[in-house]
Amino acid sequence: MSGALLCLALALVLVPAPRSQRRFGQLFTARVEYRIPERGRLFRVCACVGVVIVLAVFGTGAFLAAGLVAGTVGLRARRAVRDRRGKAEQGYLLDALEAVIAELRVGAHPSAAAEAAAREVWGESSRAFTVGAARSRLGGSAAEGLRRPDSPIAAELARVAGAWQVAEQHGLALAELLSAARTDLAGRIRFHGRTTAALAGARATAGVLACLPLLGIALGQMMGAAPLHVLFASSAGAVLLPVGAGLACAGLLWTDAITRKVLI
Secondary structure (H helix, E strand, O other), X not given: OHHHHHHHHHHHHHOOOOHHHHHHHHHHOOHHHHHHHHHHHHHHHHHHHHXXXXXXXXXXXXXXXXXXXXXXXXXXXXXXXXXXXXXXXXXXXXXXXXXXXXXXXXXXXHHHHHHHHHHHOOHHHHHHHHHHHHHHHOOOOHHHHHOOOOOOOHHHXXXXXXXXXXXXXXXXXXXXXXXXXXXXXXXXXXXXXXXXXXXXXXXXXXXXXXXXXXXXXXXXXXXXXXXXXXXXXXXXXXXXXXXXXXXXXXXXXXHHHHHHHHHO
16 A cells, blocks of 8 residues: 555656646746746655655565665754854854954054955854944944854854944953954864864774664674674564664664764
């Protein structure tokens, strides 16, 4: 029954659109926008074909195990990309603060200093200082322009905005406050780097332990115990394979959660 439903879903995906709908799309849709859904349809077709092949060849147990492993790998990959982006954005913020401090110490107006810093850096820091400079030129608060809650460095920008707001409200030296904020940010980056290096061994150990079942399966196969036949061709394997994969993935995610608490 499930195989028939999957074939029906695949057929619905593969059925081309009516001719009138295609002509309407050609008349009122830009060519660039018309190609994007084709890529999405190709991806959906490949995914459906892969699902049908896995279910037909290996069964539901292997399909569930593959889904758990793919989800875990994708989640960890997205986290790694987000962490790398955060580190790059922190570096841009350090450069921006250095540029602002240098401009302020030679007598530049805060709005001009923020605008000069925005031209010298990239990423969220450039956009934040551009907005801050514009708000300052229009008579508003540059600190409010630096606050970006949806940014990967929202906490760091909030600290800089707090220092900027204190200088605006109490008339303190903005260069000194931003210098203290930059020193604090540099210290946090160094601490994060040292902690990440110290936790590299624990993360590597967790990865090795998660892959040990694969080594056990390979040894059992070479000894003639036929664990692959049990996992892929028996009713017990339909339960044992997704349960084992789920436990391994849960161990990896649990290790990531523990180590990330230390880095916060």
